[in-house]
Amino acid sequence: MTVTVDQSAFRGALGRFASGVTVVTTVLDGVDHAMTASAFTSVSLDPPLVLICSHKTNRFHDAVLESGIWGVSILAEEGIDASAWFAHKGRPLETQFDEIPHRRGDTGVVLLEQSLSWLECRTETVVDGGDHTILIGAVVGAGVRDDLDDPLLYYRSHYGTIVRLPASEKTVYGGQA
Numbered sequence: 001m002t003v004t005v006d007q008s009a010f011r012g013a014l015g016r017f018a019s020g021v022t023v024v025t026t027v028l029d030g031v032d033h034a035m036t037a038s039a040f041t042s043v044s045l046d047p048p049l050v051l052i053c054s055h056k057t058n059r060f061h062d063a064v065l066e067s068g069i070w071g072v073s074i075l076a077e078e079g080i081d082a083s084a085w086f087a088h089k090g091r092p093l094e095t096q097f098d099e100i101p102h103r104r105g106d107t108g109v110v111l112l113e114q115s116l117s118w119l120e121c122r123t124e125t126v127v128d129g130g131d132h133t134i135l136i137g138a139v140v141g142a143g144v145r146d147d148l149d150d151p152l153l154y155y156r157s158h159y160g161t162i163v164r165l166p167a168s169e170k171t172v173y174g175g176q177a
């Protein structure tokens, strides 16, 4: 029996998974590429691996497959405008970082300042994922910024940030600290 999922139920279910927001970057032949991405996941601590998923039609997609290096800027709440900008189809490549505070990492990729943390990766494995490609990367650099602490979140097509609950990470099941 073939079971097919209802498209709107599928999208609705995925939209109810709250995520952080990243801007992933690469550089190819001196041209910087970028893309807002929520499909970012930690994979392995030892060795250090993470993954991102890129739609095959995004300009970032072909560039990152060729370059083999990428940065992940995990956005702070302050990065909301950058998130919208790097999700905007057809923005000019050459000037897309002009208004965005940034620096370059050791691999040469752009890293955004309005971030809580950064990773630099070398592509280790490429997996076909339907209309997306999954890139698993070996993490070759990482850093955190301690003066910002509120993440940019994405939930049901809206941006937000966190509310810390009174029962936070120090509370374990059963209420015993």
Ligand SMILES: Cc1cc2nc3c(=O)[nH]c(=O)nc-3n(C[C@H](O)[C@H](O)[C@H](O)COP(=O)(O)O)c2cc1C
Binding pocket: 021, 034, 035, 036, 037, 038, 039, 040, 053, 054, 055, 056, 057, 058, 059, 060, 083, 084, 086, 087, 088, 089, 090, 091, 154
């Ligand atoms: C919050 C948010 C998360 C997104 N996450 C992804 C993602 O994980 N993978 C992806 O391929 N596109 C994602 N997109 C869409 C891309 O950012 C967008 O299609 C791309 O930047 C278009 O750039 P281009 O014109 O250079 O191809 C996301 C968009 C938003 C607003």
